[in-house]
Amino acid sequence: MARLHEYQGKRLLREAALNVPRGAVASSADEARVIARDLACPVVIKIQAWTTGRKAMGGVAFASTPGEAASAAARLLTMKVGAFPVEQVLVEEQLPIEHEVFVSLSIDDAARRPVLLLGVAGGTGIEQRAEQVVRLPVGIDGTLDRAAVLSRLAASRIPSTLHATLADAVAKIALLARRIEARSLEVNPLVTTRDGRVMAADCRMTIDDYAVFRHADLGIDIARELDHPPTPLERIAYAIEQADHRGTFYFAQLPVEAGKPLIGFHGAGGGGSMMSMDAITAAGFAIANFTDTSGNPSVAKVYRAARIILAQPGIVGYFGSGSGVASQEQFHSAYGLAKAFIEMNLAIPAVIRLGGNSEDRAVEILEDACRNLPAPVRGFKKDDTPAACAAVFSELVAKCGARAATMQRRVPEYVGTPASYSFPITGGRVWIDHSACDAATTQLVIQHSAGLLGEQGGRPVLAVSEEEVAGKDSELIACEIECRRAGAPVLFVNLPIPGLDELQ
């Protein structure tokens, strides 16, 4: 996750030669007891959760003995922040705090450079005292003007003997932000203690998602800026995105709004997606997820995105809409969606706005391939507005009783049988039912295979090398859908989604 917990951030601060309180993270009351015993001093116990105002919500406790620490930890570990249970607490020495300093580095989008906010009159509640904070420019190399920091400190009530140490700490914070390519790094508060130490008492760090690949040492498993720990579906979606770099696939589950019919959302392009979400929200629906497949995604990626959207319980419909005038060829998306809808024997209505290049072909593929499914599937083009599509969607959902449905994935019987012909492709395997391939069917399959299949002994077989076909999943899914449309569902591209089938 691109957001780090306090204890992870403190490890980085320590590595950057800043003082942090002694302590460790605990996942149980017993662990908290042991940590408190080893510290052998009064401790503070803090929930590890991405939220501000932990103290106000009762997420911070103080303890004088290991026993007290254990019972406090036991209580904190039953807390929930939003929908998410607290899984870890940080147990640390209590500090004899004298002065507090607010230090926050962020990226200034207007100046296109880092900026450091410095408040020398205390950290807690700094949001309410914005006028006491100065903005100091930071170099692209993470350096900043030490004299400016010192002059600010000179105006504070902090003893001057500590100014040099504090200025060093601020400089180290900025350099750390540069090293880990933080989008934001806040130490609030940086404190001075009555015994003359300078310490980072709390911290919040967010790493640039796009730079996570350069920072394996941070142990970030999901480079996504979510407002909650990743859900199982988000983890599955992220793994798909990492395994297939053709186009973009983004999936995030949203907080469920009670009282409104819940729908799965599939956008294309961030701006068009937001606009489409505004339209579907205005039509009275609640959105279960945000999804974006864009930037010329592979057919397999669109297919997998649709499968993940459909795996969300409680959705009564599937609404797809992006910018509406896509530069990418839209028939790819049509094939991917059709494959997912057919496999799941779609039982909730779907409305997909497929406007853009090749939209006529895209809508025809989608509607025709899905014509025999239990629920209606409608495609729309660039001259259909999101609001108009949302209105049709409302009608279809109402007509189907606004009911959620349990859908089971269907795989043809010939898949996995020794009698079937098969070959591997990237991320899956292609199966052909040779027993159903008469001369006409063989010709049909070959005709739709984009030159990848040829005839041998009257049956369709691979006509290119396995290396060459490995990346041709888009062509083969198109072949599968076209054969099915022509009444010969004899070829199937089996694309397992690790974790998804187990989840259901």
Added chain:
Amino acid sequence: MFSVPLWFDFMAIIIDEKKSVIVQGITGREGRARTKLMKEFGTNVVAGCTPGKGGDSVLEIPVYDTVLEACNYAESYMGEAIDISVIFVPAALVKAAAIEAIEAGVKMLLLVPDRVPVWDAMEIYAAAQGNGARFVGPNTLGVLSPGRAVIGMIGGRAQSAREWFKVGHVGIISRSGGMTSSCGYYLGRAGVGLSTLVHVGGDSILGLRIPEVALMFEDDPQTRAIVIFGEIGGSQEEQLAQLIVERKVTKPVIAYIGGAAAKEGTRFSHAGAIIEGGKGTHAGKVKALREAGATVVTAFGDLPAATVEVLRTKDIPLAGRFTTEGTEDTEAQR
């Protein structure tokens, strides 16, 4: 006959058919495909660069190992200085490619790839500032001047781009790639022609942002009104509002801001579209622009009609016609 005014040397912004363009990463899948679009639409693509592929050619365009070699070729054999470099290389290599172009003296870059690290983008910006260069992106679909030229991939196919976008006097600035095309297409369907469409990019650190592009449109004689597709997050729309208040942008502005339904802290694919600490909210942007005097529509579908209304009120012709001498307003559209 045609009515006045008539521009004999009208500009559009950033890209037109006279600009010489190189493509870095021309031999890659995307570079090759988009070069075809650019060439077919009318862009003067003179050379390409891919390290190690010097001596090859793509669509009859010569490929060089370095930007400097491509620049030297253009100057010594074609008598042209390179105006623009369009970059299609993997995200992790964008910084090196951009700085190479900047150091070779190219003054305008288009950074197409997405997922460029934020600190890389800031380094590119610092290098550009130091060398008097500018750039669009990263994470941009590109820039297109109807009837003239395109850089990037707006339209996807030259034929679509010709059908979708008409020539005229409205400049589009969008934070969303897909919505750049959508705005252009829906305005065209309402009879509104365009000077230039600019997708500033979906990231939080951008070379040219909405306020700067608005100032370029302000200086462009062809542009007489500006349409904005804004989004939640960041401060671009608020800064534009400030420019209007200061009378630095005086041409009429018509805007739509996406993301009304988005909740604070949720990020919608673009790194740029995130609301942090109450900054960059939908309501705040709409209020700032309205108070500055811009027209802000709440439904995207109302954007074309609102634009037509503004053009009529200001007596600006809806569309123009591109000729080799300049653009001429068609009488029927007055």
